[in-house]
Amino acid sequence: MPFPALDPALLAALTERGYAEPTPVQAAVLEAETDPDRQGRDLLVSAQTGSGKTVAYGLALAPALLAEPGRLPPAATPLALVIAPTRELALQVRDELAWLYARAGGRVVACVGGTDPVAERRQLQHGAQIVVGTPGRLRDHLERGNLRPAAMRAVVLDEADEMLDLGFREELEAILDEVPAERRTLLFSATVPPGIAKLAGQYQKDALRLSVGAGGGRHGDIEYRAMPVAPRETERAVVNVLRHVDARLAMVFCTTRAAVARLHGNLLERGFSAVALSGELSQAERTRALQSLRDGRARVCVATDVAARGIDLPDLGLVIHAELPKDPETLQHRSGRTGRAGRKGVSVLLVPMNRARSAERLLAAARVEASWGPPPTVEQVRAEDDRRIAAQAGTLVAEESEEADLAIARALLEAHAPEAVAAALVRQLRAPLPAPEELTEMPRPGQRPGPAPRERGAGPRGAERPEERGGERGGERDGGAWFRMNVGRRGNADPRWLLPFLCRRGHVTRQEIGRIQILDRETHFEVAPYAAARFAAAARQPDREDAHIRIEPVAAERDERPARHVGEERRRRPRG
Template structure:
């Protein structure tokens, strides 16, 4: 449907930008019943919400006029969690209100506050900024709130997560009581509801989309990996789900630094974002992503707040998010503004159940499977390289180039020349990693059965139709081997769960044990790797046959 009645300059701006019809959130805030009311809007990131609240407050700012009055004390204030988001708000509202003579000023951390004070003194129609800097300008008298007709809290849940509640309350308490308050949030937890009750008047609740539901433009993948192979799996995911720009999430600064260094060493053009960076370093990293000099950004959740990269086609969760809201915020960085994106959740097999609960709580349906193998990546590379080579050959060649080609063909076979072209096309690609084989899903009987602790060591763990695979290790009663110690040791050493270890038989000089058939290959592969702890002297090998009494 087309946009409803709006001031002529805004309609002109929308038409110039190619907006033929509103997005769901834009349509929702322009319904007749929203006129003049406070709004509490839950909408997914990348849904066009900046333009949505820009349109929603048009009647408050313009009324029946076609141009805004001369810029003076601001008429609207937009509070955003991060500097990047505030600058993006300025960019969006500048083109939207440009035909109406709008002047947009930003007040954000990491910039010169004196320059901001002077910009405010020259006058503004809309001010966009971060909570701390806006509060500072209000307290110093640089920002005069008396004329404000509308206040927008953008990504309010993120501002609370970042600890800005006190600043938000201080800002809202200094603004006119009759102002209109528009609160936009991807999620609406209890603290947001409390803010709304305290600082909004009879707010109209709008769910522009089913909150927490599957984002239709994001292909959700959950990939099972061995616990020690996270960084290798990141490499293969980046290579397989090729995107112009990718964002990889880690939990800590140290993890960001380690993974970023490893990716650069492997040949990826990568940048890092974490709290220890200066604003100038942060700006350079983001600019590298926007102009294509870098294709991968490794970041913590806090450092990535408010980032909007139009060409971001891939999000990788190198470490599981702590809660459903974080999962949605991370994934929502891709698949924005109608573009398709992929979100890859790397799941160590021993944390699968935690990942399943996380996805269920976030109401996200993911396709489960193993991480891309080196073989699959090479096969995909071959297809892409052949297509690239065909494009190169199809280009019209200059006569000088053709003359050189004929000379080469006189001295080199055509096959060798074609192979040289393929080598050149393959050279920039980082090598894929060899990963441990990973079963996609254990049979239901095993996943639904009791744990070893429940059934007691020594009972059968598999039914008669699924005989286990037997292994033995060179430690028995002579080395104080005890089933209560053996079970967690095997899980740790072989990267399996308790449900995948069956019968355990402790003998005098060795211990024999059973591994579920679907996990045996993975267990054997992990157990063969040299251990680096105090148990490195323990060797695990396949048993020749099951113990006679255990059959």
């Protein structure tokens, strides 16, 4: 569907930018603008991030801004104000509105944190029809008298839910109280939680609600994948996903600065070109990191949710949730950074087996259908490497070569077999690729492991134990120390991830873990007596990733020998 009748200057700008037809959110806004019964009303629009909403509200502002067809009035006092949550988003909005209104004589000024406020004051004094900024800096200019709101006809709140999440409610209310009451208020938000609904009710009049894409349901251009992983193997899974999915740019989300720093360091050590974004970076460091992503010097961005707010990377093809989002809105915000402007994107949730039920509830609350499957294996990564290397080598061979290069090639073929020359090219193409990681195979949530092999004895109520190796070690295991952990069948406990988890958590080997008995809400397991003290000391100091899993010794009565034998042994034990 082509654009409806628009102002000639705006239509020419859209055509020049390659806009043949409106996106769904643009079509919804334009339909409201052309309907006489709804034209000029306040708008409350819920639409996915990256759906073209900047152009949508840019077009919606036109009736309030254009003094005559194709022309804006002189740039004296601002006519429209756009508020965005972050510096990056505000600068992107400024650039979008600048080209949209360039033919109409529009001038757009940005006021954001991290820049020189004196220079911004001079730009405001020079005049602009549209001002775009972040809440804190806009409030500062209003209080200092640099920004005069008397002539403002419209206010836009872009990504309003993010602004509330970042704690800007006070600044937003102070700004909205300053602008004229007789104005048009356009509120755009990926989701409409109660806080947004309250803000809309307070500052909008008879607002028209437009919900595009089921109000934040599944983004049609994003493929969701959920991958069960063993606890503490998340970073290894990140490596394999990055290596397997062919994305020019990828973003990996963590929940804390410490997790970002650790994962970023590990990726650099493995040979990935990666940058990190977290709250501890200065604005200059943040700008350099984003520029390295845009110009191709870096291909992976590890970020916290707050640090990634407002970032627009058009070529972002992969989002990895290294740590599960805290709520459905965060899942949508993270994932919505890919699959933009008609491009396809992939959103991967790495799900520790002890968090499987939480992940299923999260996906259900977000109305997202994810395909469950294991993370890529070493063999799958290498097979994908072979395919890409063959295609890359074919492209190089097909390119026209200069005579000097052909002379060297002839000399090489005279000295070496053709297969050896081709193999050398393949080695050079494979050399920069980071090595994939070995991962423990995990079952899908709800999938019960099959019957245990004959040599792996099973205890009561579904208990399993590693293969008995006999000899002295087996005899020691029979009298081992018993421990319990607060994860059972309801937490998807399974020996296939429990055994490697216990080894890493307790600094023991597989041979030092004996029987594993999985109950409904907890799991009991045996540790060789000579390793019990070492295991108990290490298990008391969990990593942040598995801090919710508690491990403690089981009382002596848990020993399967008859109680009288235990008592007789105690009576024979000398005092002191």
